[in-house]
Amino acid sequence: MKIAHTLPLMILLAAVSVTASPDPESRSSVIEGAERLIEYELEHSGAWDVVAHLADMIGPRPSGSPNAAEAVRWTTETLESWGLEVRNEPVIVPRWVRGREEGWLTSHRDQQIILTALGGSVATDEEGLEASVVEVRSLEEVDELGEAVRGKIVLYNLPMDMELVEQGRAFEAYSKVAGLRGSGASRAARHGAVAMLIRSLTSASLRSVHTGALRYTEGDPKIPAAAVSPEDADLIHRLLQRGNDVTMKLVLTPRKLPDVESANVVAELRGRELPEEIVLIGGHLDSWDLGTGAIDNGAGVAGTMEALRAMVELGLRPRRTVRLVLFANEEMGLRGARAYFANHEDSLDRHFATLESDAGATEPTGFATTLPAERIAALGEYLQPLERLGAANFTTARLVGADTSPLSVAGVPGFGLRPNSRHYFDYHHSAADTLDKIDPEELKQNAAAIAALTWILAEMPVDTLRAPEE
Amino acid sequence: MKIAHTLPLMILLAAVSVTASPDPESRSSVIEGAERLIEYELEHSGAWDVVAHLADMIGPRPSGSPNAAEAVRWTTETLESWGLEVRNEPVIVPRWVRGREEGWLTSHRDQQIILTALGGSVATDEEGLEASVVEVRSLEEVDELGEAVRGKIVLYNLPMDMELVEQGRAFEAYSKVAGLRGSGASRAARHGAVAMLIRSLTSASLRSVHTGALRYTEGDPKIPAAAVSPEDADLIHRLLQRGNDVTMKLVLTPRKLPDVESANVVAELRGRELPEEIVLIGGHLDSWDLGTGAIDNGAGVAGTMEALRAMVELGLRPRRTVRLVLFANEEMGLRGARAYFANHEDSLDRHFATLESDAGATEPTGFATTLPAERIAALGEYLQPLERLGAANFTTARLVGADTSPLSVAGVPGFGLRPNSRHYFDYHHSAADTLDKIDPEELKQNAAAIAALTWILAEMPVDTLRAPEE
Numbered sequence: 001m002k003i004a005h006t007l008p009l010m011i012l013l014a015a016v017s018v019t020a021s022p023d024p025e026s027r028s029s030v031i032e033g034a035e036r037l038i039e040y041e042l043e044h045s046g047a048w049d050v051v052a053h054l055a056d057m058i059g060p061r062p063s064g065s066p067n068a069a070e071a072v073r074w075t076t077e078t079l080e081s082w083g084l085e086v087r088n089e090p091v092i093v094p095r096w097v098r099g100r101e102e103g104w105l106t107s108h109r110d111q112q113i114i115l116t117a118l119g120g121s122v123a124t125d126e127e128g129l130e131a132s133v134v135e136v137r138s139l140e141e142v143d144e145l146g147e148a149v150r151g152k153i154v155l156y157n158l159p160m161d162m163e164l165v166e167q168g169r170a171f172e173a174y175s176k177v178a179g180l181r182g183s184g185a186s187r188a189a190r191h192g193a194v195a196m197l198i199r200s201l202t203s204a205s206l207r208s209v210h211t212g213a214l215r216y217t218e219g220d221p222k223i224p225a226a227a228v229s230p231e232d233a234d235l236i237h238r239l240l241q242r243g244n245d246v247t248m249k250l251v252l253t254p255r256k257l258p259d260v261e262s263a264n265v266v267a268e269l270r271g272r273e274l275p276e277e278i279v280l281i282g283g284h285l286d287s288w289d290l291g292t293g294a295i296d297n298g299a300g301v302a303g304t305m306e307a308l309r310a311m312v313e314l315g316l317r318p319r320r321t322v323r324l325v326l327f328a329n330e331e332m333g334l335r336g337a338r339a340y341f342a343n344h345e346d347s348l349d350r351h352f353a354t355l356e357s358d359a360g361a362t363e364p365t366g367f368a369t370t371l372p373a374e375r376i377a378a379l380g381e382y383l384q385p386l387e388r389l390g391a392a393n394f395t396t397a398r399l400v401g402a403d404t405s406p407l408s409v410a411g412v413p414g415f416g417l418r419p420n421s422r423h424y425f426d427y428h429h430s431a432a433d434t435l436d437k438i439d440p441e442e443l444k445q446n447a448a449a450i451a452a453l454t455w456i457l458a459e460m461p462v463d464t465l466r467a468p469e470e
Numbered sequence: 471m472k473i474a475h476t477l478p479l480m481i482l483l484a485a486v487s488v489t490a491s492p493d494p495e496s497r498s499s500v501i502e503g504a505e506r507l508i509e510y511e512l513e514h515s516g517a518w519d520v521v522a523h524l525a526d527m528i529g530p531r532p533s534g535s536p537n538a539a540e541a542v543r544w545t546t547e548t549l550e551s552w553g554l555e556v557r558n559e560p561v562i563v564p565r566w567v568r569g570r571e572e573g574w575l576t577s578h579r580d581q582q583i584i585l586t587a588l589g590g591s592v593a594t595d596e597e598g599l600e601a602s603v604v605e606v607r608s609l610e611e612v613d614e615l616g617e618a619v620r621g622k623i624v625l626y627n628l629p630m631d632m633e634l635v636e637q638g639r640a641f642e643a644y645s646k647v648a649g650l651r652g653s654g655a656s657r658a659a660r661h662g663a664v665a666m667l668i669r670s671l672t673s674a675s676l677r678s679v680h681t682g683a684l685r686y687t688e689g690d691p692k693i694p695a696a697a698v699s700p701e702d703a704d705l706i707h708r709l710l711q712r713g714n715d716v717t718m719k720l721v722l723t724p725r726k727l728p729d730v731e732s733a734n735v736v737a738e739l740r741g742r743e744l745p746e747e748i749v750l751i752g753g754h755l756d757s758w759d760l761g762t763g764a765i766d767n768g769a770g771v772a773g774t775m776e777a778l779r780a781m782v783e784l785g786l787r788p789r790r791t792v793r794l795v796l797f798a799n800e801e802m803g804l805r806g807a808r809a810y811f812a813n814h815e816d817s818l819d820r821h822f823a824t825l826e827s828d829a830g831a832t833e834p835t836g837f838a839t840t841l842p843a844e845r846i847a848a849l850g851e852y853l854q855p856l857e858r859l860g861a862a863n864f865t866t867a868r869l870v871g872a873d874t875s876p877l878s879v880a881g882v883p884g885f886g887l888r889p890n891s892r893h894y895f896d897y898h899h900s901a902a903d904t905l906d907k908i909d910p911e912e913l914k915q916n917a918a919a920i921a922a923l924t925w926i927l928a929e930m931p932v933d934t935l936r937a938p939e940e
Binding site: 052056057058059060066067070108109111112114204205206207208230231234235238239291292426427430431432434435436 | 522526527528529530536537540578579581582584674675676677678700701704705708709761762896897900901902904905906
């Protein structure tokens with residue numbers, strides 16, 4: 001079915017200053033298309049096939065790796081096979097590979113401490129280092145200890161707030177501890193610490209370790225950094241509480257290799273009426289190295305690719321261009337996002353909206369958006385199709401996803417899918433991020449929400465997203 | 471308080487043939503003592519201190535290891551410090567240590583397979599071996615495949631029955647799959663397989679691996695054997711289902727070292743009236759090497775040691791002797807249990823009953839027993855103190871614990887504590903068996919149930935355990 005479309009753009013643009021309600025025919029083209037996409041996804045979604053290929057057939061896709069290159073090749077080929085225009089926009093990405101990762105409590109019968117290096121960590125000597133462990137719960141506590149951490153290993157031991165996690169606010173719980181992982185090494189090094197450990201950022205553990213990137217700050221010494229399992233953090237805590245001196249030997253031998261040329265994969269379904277206006281959808285194609293990147297972010301890649309495939313399959317060509325971007329290297333420093341922004345800075349005003357999926361594969365609970373509530377309210381009738389998915393709940397946030405954050409900061413209205421987050425951090429950045437963690441039925445609902453909102457944004461006849469004064 | 475005790479034994483023994491009900495005064499000495507022990511344990515249990523020392527301060531205690539020797543030394547010293555008679559009965563135990571444990575899917579981009587050697591496994595060559603993977607679900611299926619497994623790696627991929635686990639019957643679920651781990655390698659080797667893998671026997675996983683002993687059978691080649699994580703088993707299953715040939719490289723370099731002299735730790739509280747009659751309580755002191763053996767079996771050691779400590783502390787000396795046995799090397803072949811049986815075979819008829827704790831640290835749900843239901847019914851009034859703990863549920867089984875199994879087979883009435891098993895196999899034989907998995911309040915209830923039943927068995931004035939014809 002071709003969507004009916006009659007009113008010229010000028011009249012629509014004039015109408016918006018009077019009322020946000022467009023003519024009934026245009027409204028029905030938005031709603032009908034969204035409903036068809038939802039029904040199609042719930043029945044015939046191909047999202048599983050994509051995430052299954054990425055996770056099982058390619059596997060871990062860390063920045064700069066041969067697997068990451070294969071993911072670029074395979075998604076490009078797959079998108080082309082769907083009849084889309086596809087290009088690879090080069091991005092220079094870092095390459096960092098693990099070596100030995102071992103720790104023992106030399107003060108306590110050489111008990112093994114299970115740990116994994118943080119992404120980007122420098123190495124210890126081959127023989128490792130040995131030092132006393134000091135436990136803290138915040139960056140401020142390190143500053144307060146000051147010289148007392150000199151020559152020591154600093155352990156940041158702050159669990160995720162499980163009450164927030166249980167309330168469905170796992171990303172808030174994560175954001176309260178993620179700064180320790182990013183900044184903890186440099187902060188400890190500033191006061192003379194020789195290594196940094198952090199309790200794995202997770203909402204579940206079976207002696208599990210969760211990696212993630214750190215950021216060394218200019219001017220501070222670079223010290224090795226690793227995440228220990230919550231159980232190991234608890235053990236060290238108990239030993240210290242009992243008044244023991246705890247010393248540890250640490251061997252970490254990761255290596256930073258030369259940068260590699262990778263690419264953002266960019267595919268477009270050209271708009272039938274406003275092709276110069278772009279609704280950018282997507283997520284990152286790289287993953288961490290420990291798991292196979294099924295939920296982070298094979299699912300986001302699959303869901304956003306699938307939105308395009310479904311539109312092609314149903315013959316639904318929206319007013320605006322839908323541009324899919326599969327970003328290179330989100331995990332090790334957002335190089336893909338930065339390259340995209342730099343390459344397209346001169347067309348920012350043609351970016352109508354963004355929709356990022358990088359929060360997992362479970363059923364949708366709604367979307368985060370950079371728009372204020374009154375703008376969302378004005379879109380009310382367009383968003384109604386999302387209700388049957390439980391995905392019509394919009395909450396305002398300054399940023400809605402990592403890869404679209406430069407665009408959000410520049411004022412492009414942003415949306416980020418928010419699936420049920422209860423178990424997301426059980427697996428996130430760990431070896432347990434594997435395909436079996438995805439429920440095919442939930443993934444369908446997830447993909448349906450992405451396809452529907454993509455269509456709504458690309459099809460809505462007027463721009464009700466931006467404030468009138470913009 | 472000293473328990474009142476007046477009636478001579480002969481009168482009691484005469485009474486039992488008429489009725490199982492002893493005189494009211496004797497009954498109250500059984501029940502009052504059990505109630506005092508329960509109250510004491512719920513308030514002042516020292517079980518936590520023991521399991522915390524074993525798990526945190528000593529750590530993993532695999533058979534023949536320095537840590538296992540330290541556990542013998544520390545428990546001996548601790549029991550002596552409580553005023554008990556303690557001796558070490560020598561046991562020669564095996565010593566087996568892990569080496570490299572690595573696997574990759576050479577057919578699928580060298581994806582890493584997470585695995586751990588089964589206890590006692592032979593090694594591959596240093597360079598490893600490479601072969602196709604054949605998936606089966608039973609020993610019989612291997613026999614049916616026969617020559618088709620020659621030169622292959624056989625993967626036993628049978629999950630635990632989670633319905634049984636949810637019903638509180640986790641040990642039944644475990645027993646349905648444990649035979650694959652014990653016998654799977656030799657069965658596959660008989661038909662020419664070059665290595666054996668098994669899906670980890672577990673009720674939860676975050677890419678977790680669970681070890682356990684295998685038994686090579688005489689006459690079959692010894693092949694390397696390892697447990698893969700459920701996620702990895704699922705991955706291989708999916709790849710095979712999609713029609714792929716799956717080949718794998720496997721490097722396992724464990725080593726069998728010379729046997730080591732270890733010991734069963736034997737401590738006694740001599741009976742005040744029938745010192746020659748023995749109520750044997752205990753569990754194994756060794757653990758697997760991956761975790762710190764908190765639930766398997768630090769908790770069982772702690773609970774049974776605590777029963778003796780509480781009796782000493784409360785001045786409760788029972789009629790019969792309570793003999794605590796902390797068995798060496800349960801995990802790698804029951805050497806401690808066999809040595810105990812061989813050493814004490816001439817006094818089997820003086821073993822009144824056994825009570826083993828080797829099923830975890832959670833709140834009790836009751837006991838397994840080798841006694842038929844009618845014998846338990848006859849003990850009804852003695853067992854009443856267990857009701858407030860929810861521990862008065864007795865179910866008949868042929869065997870009730872590994873270390874007491876030779877005694878059970880020989881006809882000594884056996885009891886085995888049955889804590890809530892819902893999460894036991896989440897941690898069992900894995901790195902996640904750590905102290906944090908124990909809830910101190912549940913451990914108190916667990917210890918209270920052990921202390922109470924120990925007292926009841928040792929104090930009851932007549933032998934209602936054995937059938938009259940025995």
